[in-house]
Amino acid sequence: MxxxxxxxxxxxxxxxxxxxxxxxxxxxxxxxxxxxxxxxxxxxRVAAGLFNPVTGQRLVKFKHADRFLPVARECYHALEKRFGKTFFHDMGMVRLIRSNHDQLVWGKRKNDPEYDSYLGEYFDRNTSPYVHDPLGSFRQHRTGYVDTxxxxxxxxxxxxxxxxxxxxxxxxxxxxxxxxxxxxxxxxxxxxxxxxxxxxxxxxxxxxxPFKPAKGEILALQTDTELPEQIINAGKWLLPSTEGLFKTGATYQWHELDELPTKEAKQELLDFVHALLRHPGNIKIIHHLAGIRPCTKDxxxxxxxxxxxxxxxxxxxxxxxxxxxxxxxxxxxxxxxxxxxxxxxxxxxxxxxxxxx
Ligand SMILES: Cc1cc2nc3c(=O)[nH]c(=O)nc-3n(C[C@H](O)[C@H](O)[C@H](O)COP(=O)(O)OP(=O)(O)OC[C@H]3O[C@@H](n4cnc5c(N)ncnc54)[C@H](O)[C@@H]3O)c2cc1C
Missing domain, CATH: 3.50.50.60 (FAD/NAD(P)-binding domain)
Structure with a gap:
């Protein structure tokens, strides 16, 4: 020392x-x-490390995405090269359309050249073999996760x-x-x-x-059925890994700011997964973590x-x-x-x- x-x-x-x-x-x-x-x-260490520059119900591109994304990629790739490890994963995302409003917003953004490199094709309703998609879905690009x-x-x-x-x-x-x-x-x-x-x-x-910390919880799960190959975003998300392993999250809560996993959040996340997957299979909980996001007033x-x-x-x-x-x-x-x-x-x-x- x-x-x-x-x-x-x-x-x-x-x-x-x-x-x-x-x-x-x-x-x-x-x-x-x-x-x-x-x-x-x-x-x-609790975070799934997702990066997704176009978010929210209004499908808004994060203001600095064009500047921050290349720097983040370069930084993580340089560290991977330096240490011979892999922790930066490009992975496409499929976002489910959940309302008529979503559909309208999607149509508008898709015609905006600012969003060209971020939004991909539309998938017809009820065509995904993995998830319930009654209103269809669309692909998002330049997404993925960092294994923090x-x-x-x-x-x-x-x-x-x-x-x-x-x-x-x-x-x-x-x-x-x-x-x-x-x-x-x-x-x-x-x-x-x-x-x-x-x-x-x-x-x-x-x-x-002024901070506005937000507690969040995620579950790491394993199932015995086939999972999608992309991240699924339906308000909450599902992040697939190998051998039936996947993560799902995250909850938001602003009142009880401790790092204790709760049974309410566990149920909320399990309900999400069961409602999302067409064939959830036998789902086993691998771990359940809680953490606090350092969110700020502005x-x-x-x-x-x-x-x-x-x-x-x-x-x-x-x-x-x-x-x-x-x-x-x-x-x-x-x-x-x-x-x-x-x-x-x-x-x-x-x-x-x-x-x-
Ligand atoms: C459930 C959840 C899901 C999330 N998902 C994502 C996601 O998908 N994508 C994303 O980009 N972000 C996500 N986040 C947010 C992300 O975790 C944060 O933006 C980021 O990790 C904050 O990093 P930090 O280093 O500022 O804080 P932290 O990661 O909290 O690190 C602070 C460190 O300081 C140490 N420390 C504090 N006080 C002391 C002390 N007095 N003495 C010694 N050590 C101390 C702590 O032990 C800790 O190790 C998520 C967060 C949560 C909780």
Whole structure:
């Protein structure tokens, strides 16, 4: 462990945000150590890691999709190549049409050139051998998923190998700072970047950032019948894997913010699967996980340095789009920390700072 060693950056939290930011900073030659609570399951490890740039009932393309998707692909592919692992999976998606409104929206988007590379062909009603499709469905392109567990295990193994990963839960009271130096667990660094996911709601230096955390649950299941080869999106989703394994999710809940799986969510997800699949077969639950999404008030990430304490930085608020957004923002924030490039106004935490608050 690198105690008493001066570092450039301490990263608190090893979800996708902390992991990818640390990776980019190390690539830029900085001395970095990541601290992560070994007892807690991050949202990143619960997530299915889906990326789907065109979402919602209005079938709207995520504003920055054209910019973020290529960066995400490049980042994940570079990591795959570097470590000889596979965690980025292109996989088509079939979205079920569930109402006349869906049908109208689909018709409109299909004629919009902005959506050309994202939306594919229409499938007639009742033609899928796998799922009930009474109103038909259509294909979505540029979708897939990141196996976040493989990615995070790969990164933590690399950080550990470089003596730059510490398993510990940090109490904010254990962090002290003065001009140009932060100390935590006897480690001194020039800066600390907080990447604690929804737990940042308890961060005393950034309590002015309004979060709207959302609990979510997913099930990993196995069946003995054949599954579709694409991701099925019907409000909730079904993500097929091999040998009858698949995942389904996710629920949304804003009140009971704990990481405990509930029987209500389990039933909701099982009901979804049984209503969706024509031949569900014998379904076995492999695991049931719950996590909290770090959603923000204006649905945009929170990135930047504390207006009065330049030793303290924040990289968070990726809501339910971590796999698509984090690679882009990690690259940008690493450039800001190393080369003083500007932070996008839209994501800069300063948008919420009030000097006299
Ligand atoms: C059910 C569910 C499904 C989801 N599905 C998707 C999806 O399909 N696609 C997608 O893009 N996104 C999805 N998300 C959202 C995605 O998980 C998040 O956007 C992303 O993972 C957030 O990453 P993060 O690193 O900011 O936070 P986290 O992954 O929560 O990581 C924070 C880390 O900080 C650590 N930490 C916090 N406080 C401390 C402390 N005091 N000391 C030490 N360590 C600390 C935690 O242990 C944790 O490891 C889903 C989320 C959930 C819950």
């Amino acid at each position: 690198s105690t008493q060693t001066d570092l450039d950056v301490l990263i608190l939290g090893h979800g996708l945000a902390g992991g990818l930011l640390a990776w980019h900073l190390i690539q830029k030659g900085l001395r970095v150590t990541v601290i992560d609570d070994p007892q807690s399951l991050s949202a990143s 567990t493989v990615l995070l295990d790969t990164l933590s193994e690399f950080f550990r190998g470089n003596d730059s990963f510490i398993d510990a839960r940090i109490d904010y009271k254990e962090i002290s700072f003065e001009k140009g130096q932060v100390t935590a667990l006897d480690i001194r660094a020039k800066q600390i970047i907080f990447c604690e996911g929804y737990r940042a709601t308890g961060n005393p230096w950034f309590s002015w950032l 649905t945009k990430p929170y990135i930047g340095m504390h207006p009065h304490h330049p030793e303290l930085g924040f990289f968070n608020g990726f809501g339910s789009r971590g796999s698509l957004m984090i690679p882009y923002h990690a690259e940008q924030f690493a450039a800001h920390l190393c080369d003083k490039t500007a932070i996008d106004k839209e994501t800069d935490i300063k948008r919420y700072w009030k000097e006299d608050a």
